[in-house]
Amino acid sequence: MERLSLRALGGLEHRPAIRRGDAGVGILHLGLGAFHRAHQAVFTEDAIAKGGGDWAIAAVAPRSRAVLDPLLEQDLLYSVLTIDAEGVRPRVLGVHAAALHAASDPAAVEARLADPAVRIVTLTVTEKAYRPGSEVLRLLLRGLRARGGAPLALVSCDNLPGNGHRLRELVAAELGACEGLGFPCTMVDRIVPASTEGTYATAQAALGVVDRAAVAAEPFSQWVIEDDFPAGRPAWDLAGAVLTADVAPWERLKLRMLNGVHSALAYLGALAGAPTIDRALALPGMRAAMERLIRTDIAPTLRPPDGVSIEAYGERVLERFANPALRHRTLQVAMDGSQKLPQRLLGTIADRRAAGAVPRYATLVLAAWIRFVRGEADDGTPLPLEDPLADRLRAARSPLELDAVFPPGFADDAELRAALDEWGRALDRHGVAGTLEAL
Numbered sequence: 198m199e200r201l202s203l204r205a206l207g208g209l210e211h212r213p214a215i216r217r218g219d220a221g222v223g224i225l226h227l228g229l230g231a232f233h234r235a236h237q238a239v240f241t242e243d244a245i246a247k248g249g250g251d252w253a254i255a256a257v258a259p260r261s262r263a264v265l266d267p268l269l270e271q272d273l274l275y276s277v278l279t280i281d282a283e284g285v286r287p288r289v290l291g292v293h294a295a296a297l298h299a300a301s302d303p304a305a306v307e308a309r310l311a312d313p314a315v316r317i318v319t320l321t322v323t324e325k326a327y328r329p330g331s332e333v334l335r336l337l338l339r340g341l342r343a344r345g346g347a348p349l350a351l352v353s354c355d356n357l358p359g360n361g362h363r364l365r366e367l368v369a370a371e372l373g374a375c376e377g378l379g380f381p382c383t384m385v386d387r388i389v390p391a392s393t394e395g396t397y398a399t400a401q402a403a404l405g406v407v408d409r410a411a412v413a414a415e416p417f418s419q420w421v422i423e424d425d426f427p428a429g430r431p432a433w434d435l436a437g438a439v440l441t442a443d444v445a446p447w448e449r450l451k452l453r454m455l456n457g458v459h460s461a462l463a464y465l466g467a468l469a470g471a472p473t474i475d476r477a478l479a480l481p482g483m484r485a486a487m488e489r490l491i492r493t494d495i496a497p498t499l500r501p502p503d504g505v506s507i508e509a510y511g512e513r514v515l516e517r518f519a520n521p522a523l524r525h526r527t528l529q530v531a532m533d534g535s536q537k538l539p540q541r542l543l544g545t546i547a548d549r550r551a552a553g554a555v556p557r558y559a560t561l562v563l564a565a566w567i568r569f570v571r572g573e574a575d576d577g578t579p580l581p582l583e584d585p586l587a588d589r590l591r592a593a594r595s596p597l598e599l600d601a602v603f604p605p606g607f608a609d610d611a612e613l614r615a616a617l618d619e620w621g622r623a624l625d626r627h628g629v630a631g632t633l634e635a636l
């Protein structure tokens with residue numbers, strides 16, 4: 198069957214809203230993963246279609262060529278498949294105007310970063326890349342040095358609290374003053390699992406052509422952005438993004454509620470042998486446990502953004518996780534726990550402890566992660582530990598002693614340790630299934 202191209206698409210039905218050449222490059226994106234293709238790329242294509250401007254994207258694959266090569270073979274076209282129980286809605290995107298490979302040609306990336314036509318850099322490079330000396334940071338700094346002060350916004354779209362502040366700290370530590378640079382914080386939200394052969398087969402059935410760069414995603418999509426763009430921005434607001442002066446309440450709501458419950462389902466589900474998030478949520482007793490986690494532990498730590506009901510948000514989160522078409526693997530969500538749990542779970546526990554409470558369900562999730570780190574599911578199946586701190590986690594007498602992960606005070610908190618020990622014993626004796634049943 199033919200490969201995806203404008204010609205192969207034929208008629209108008211699946212043609213992208215904009216095409217290569219319609220707009221000049223204004224955005225350099227670092228991290229050509231699944232999420233970028235189904236989130237920022239969609240908002241940007243819609244913004245250009247509605248508001249115009251030279252905001253096409255040059256995307257950079259930092260390491261692997263797994264997405265880059267198929268994209269280059271498809272004239273930078275790919276599809277986003279919006280999937281749920283109702284079916285599949287394909288959309289072909291054409292907003293990328295260039296694609297680069299940083300590992301083999303860093304000079305090309307640096308040249309783009311130095312080009313004043315590039316006025317925004319967006320990043321989806323995973324939580325673990327935000328540390329001094331990381332390769333993506335070094336690349337960024339080399340480009341910024343070569344740029345010589347032309348205004349630019351650097352927009353982190355990773356699931357980190359204060360992602361813009363974090364990026365600014367890392368850049369400022371090397372460059373000193375950040376004159377002319379904006380670091381807007383963002384809250385990004387759309388569930389986009391890693392693509393599989395099944396994704397490509399679905400794309401082929403929906404489009405009638407082969408697309409080896411397709412991604413599947415849920416219908417929900419949200420982007421809340423601080424409006425701090427020294428050299429302008431696409432009309433993302435016309436594409437449905439919320440531009441605001443303060444992202445913090447949105448970000449905390451999303452990281453603690455959506456991502457916190459996602460991680461809870463990932464660890465409890467993986468231990469119980471559930472391969473995907475929807476299957477984890479369907480385990481007997483799991484939904485009730487997640488509802489209590491949301492209501493009694495997470496919600497009291499949140500200040501909702503104007504006009505948002507925390508209760509309705511929580512219900513929506515569980516509805517989204519129940520999407521049977523996403524097949525988001527529990528082990529994918531479970532990876533890099535040491536980088537994710539601080540913002541997803543440990544902040545909730547710390548806030549509840551400061552208020553004098555022992556958050557029962559959040560503590561169960563932490564106990565599940567500690568058990569997950571040991572590397573064995575309830576039925577004895579080995580569980581992989583993909584985590585940059587894997588060796589330290591496995592070598593530690595208690596993971597609570599890792600101060601790179603836990604806030605000060607956790608290791609000495611006798612009440613917290615007692616609650617964790619109790620859950621640990623329950624999980625050892627009864628597994629996740631029995632523990633949930635007894636709740």
Ligand SMILES: NC(=O)c1ccc[n+]([C@@H]2O[C@H](COP(=O)([O-])OP(=O)(O)OC[C@H]3O[C@@H](n4cnc5c(N)ncnc54)[C@H](O)[C@@H]3O)[C@@H](O)[C@H]2O)c1
Nearest residue numbers: 228229230231232259321322323326333355356387388389
């Ligand atoms: N997928 C989602 O549902 C989703 C939703 C919201 C936010 N996010 C954010 O986007 C990030 C990426 O998600 P994804 O689904 O695109 O993952 P992915 O695995 O498809 O892509 C990750 C990208 O980051 C790059 N990368 C990985 N480790 C890196 C490192 N140490 N230094 C530099 N680059 C590195 C990879 O090369 C790849 O381009 C997540 O970590 C999260 O912060 C994802």
Ligand SMILES: O=P(O)(O)OC[C@@H](O)[C@@H](O)[C@H](O)[C@H](O)CO
Nearest residue numbers: 356385386387388389456459530
């Ligand atoms: O992408 P990660 O690995 O940081 O986390 C896995 C998921 O929890 C996450 O990607 C969610 O799907 C996403 O944050 C939803 O917006």
